[in-house]
Amino acid sequence: MMKLLRDEVALEKFMFSVGQKVVLVDDKWPESVKQLYLQLPVRDTVYVVRATRAGVRADELIMDLRRVLEQSLLLVGIYNPANNLGVEAGFAASRFRALDELKQAAVEEQEAVA
Numbered sequence: 001m002m003k004l005l006r007d008e009v010a011l012e013k014f015m016f017s018v019g020q021k022v023v024l025v026d027d028k029w030p031e032s033v034k035q036l037y038l039q040l041p042v043r044d045t046v047y048v049v050r051a052t053r054a055g056v057r058a059d060e061l062i063m064d065l066r067r068v069l070e071q072s073l074l075l076v077g078i079y080n081p082a083n084n085l086g087v088e089a090g091f092a093a094s095r096f097r098a099l100d101e102l103k104q105a106a107v108e109e110q111e112a113v114a
Contacts, residue, residue, distance in 0.1 A: 020049045022046070022098055024043050024045055027043040037080050039078045039080055046099055047075040047078070048077075051073070052072065054070070055069070055090050055092070070093060072091065073091050073093050074091075
């Protein structure tokens, strides 16, 4: 029960909404992702979220029943083909940070140095 609560708190950290500005902080794409996507976001670039939904990691085995659902983002300006079910592959929300969050961290860092 305690692990479930920790997982829920961790997921809330990466919850984004449509229209929110986000920055890619993790661009270490597995080879399987590079082959699946036509366009990938670029590290330290600001994007606008165009849709959110539950997703699974593309680099996990298809029949792995232990996969964990996580928030998946579609981004304005980044478009990829739909799969056989008509669903465009998104990007794990954990790879992004809110632009506002990063700006606040930068301000706090400057204040600590001053």
